[in-house]
Amino acid sequence: MAESTRIALITGGSRGLGLEIGRVLARRGYSLVIGGRDRDSRAAATAELMRQAPAVVPVDGDITDAATRGRLIDACRTSGGLDVLVNNASELGPIGPLAEFDVPTFGRLFPVNVGAPMALTQLALPLLIPRRGLIVNITSDAATAAYPGWGAYGATKAALELLTRTLAGELREHRVSAVLVDPGDLRTRMHQQAFPGQDISDRPLPEVTAPFWRWLFDQDPESIRGWRFAAQREDARWLQPA
């Protein structure tokens, strides 16, 4: 299949890491469907990505809303199919000790960070199967490090990791692949939210992950099924591929 006919869906493709992934895919000739709630970010991202992508369809709405997910998949179907699904949109929630954590907040964080990616994956599968597609779920070192204050967000990413690895095995028979990517610390709105009022200018911009994405999208998805990658320069598997 020609590169130009490939299609990727990126949740939270309107800024931060999701926009950077969109840039890499646009340069490779993918048509894009990008999600996000804020109209101005969506419009700016669409205008930028359109300079290189054959087509960009922005889709408004909260990813926890089934209607939003339906519109994202409808946009892919109308565009011709789906090769790559990037579950990137995520929320941080409050940072602080679990002893003081507002437990009902789990009722927001798990649906955004875990439920929505799984529900979107279910909807996307009929499009991904014919193209032997790739699912990329964005995780975090908080999923494994047990950082004080980061327990709730980390728990959602830990759940996403387990589900992704399970899914990768279950989808083998359909020849669809799923991988996890920890992007590392990045200077984005979410990261600033984690460190309110602090100078985070020492963190790299999402562009630092571009070499990883270029490598990833060159791989046969079936050769990396179920793997977890670190996108910054700390992962020998993608820096020195066999």
Ligand SMILES: NC(=O)c1ccc[n+]([C@@H]2O[C@H](COP(=O)([O-])OP(=O)(O)OC[C@H]3O[C@@H](n4cnc5c(N)ncnc54)[C@H](OP(=O)(O)O)[C@@H]3O)[C@@H](O)[C@H]2O)c1
């Ligand atoms: N930045 C870091 O240091 C870091 C480190 C490790 C992992 N990560 C992971 O990297 C991914 C991207 O994060 P980022 O730092 O790029 O964050 P960001 O700059 O805040 O971007 C988040 C994107 O997701 C969208 N989004 C958030 N909640 C949404 C919702 N409920 N419904 C629909 N769209 C939603 C946002 O658009 P709207 O707000 O307009 O909807 C935006 O496009 C996340 O999965 C995050 O957990 C980031």
